[in-house]
Amino acid sequence: MGSMAVRLWGRLARALRRVGEVSKSIVYGGSGLSNVDGKGRMTIPAEIRKSVEISSAGNTVCISRHPDPEIKCLIGFGGAERSQIRSDIEKEWESALGRGESFNRETAGTRASSTFETVFEPSGRFVLQPMLRHFGKIENQIFIFGATTHFMLWNPEIFMNDAPPQFDHVREELDYWLNIHGKGGK
Secondary structure, eight states: OOHHHHHHHHHHHHHHHHHHHHHHTOOBOOEEEEEOOTTOEEEOOHHHHHHHHHHHTSSEEEEEEOSSTTSOSEEEEOHHHHHHHHHHHHHHHHHHHHHTOOOOHHHHGGGGGGOEEEEOOTTSEEEOOHHHHHHHTOOSEEEEEEOBSSEEEEOHHHHHHHSOGGGHHHHHHHHHHHHHHHTTOO
16 A cells, blocks of 8 residues: 555544544434424424534434334434444454454445435424335324434334334333324424
């Protein structure tokens, strides 16, 4: 490897470490229920929106299918977490090389195929991609809650019926939001 390539890899490694530091300082917390209109417009709850803004250094959000196909929801995160995914793949690759094992970075990176980055308005409103609405089975409402390193976006009915048992306490939050919306709340 030439000296130019070594310098570029060094810069990339330093940049990825900085991204990791930003990502580690962000906690996605809070919850809310948003209406979804016919065009797919929805709103990120304020507390979660603040974390996304810090992570992305602006008003950009990344939404993707959940990596576990058994969990029927979408996940969201900011730019720092998206870069952290890349950093994690590089670490896995380096670790595999160190152990003398093969590692396919392309296969490991396929998660990016369903990750969409989009800009949101100051109010948190953005358009959820039709493909993501399809895979998340999102209809006229979406339940959003923080999960520390990312946030989850669920069809409320599917969440109530199919979410794993470890989310039982979050069902109470959804019940609260459904009652608020049912009483004329936003």
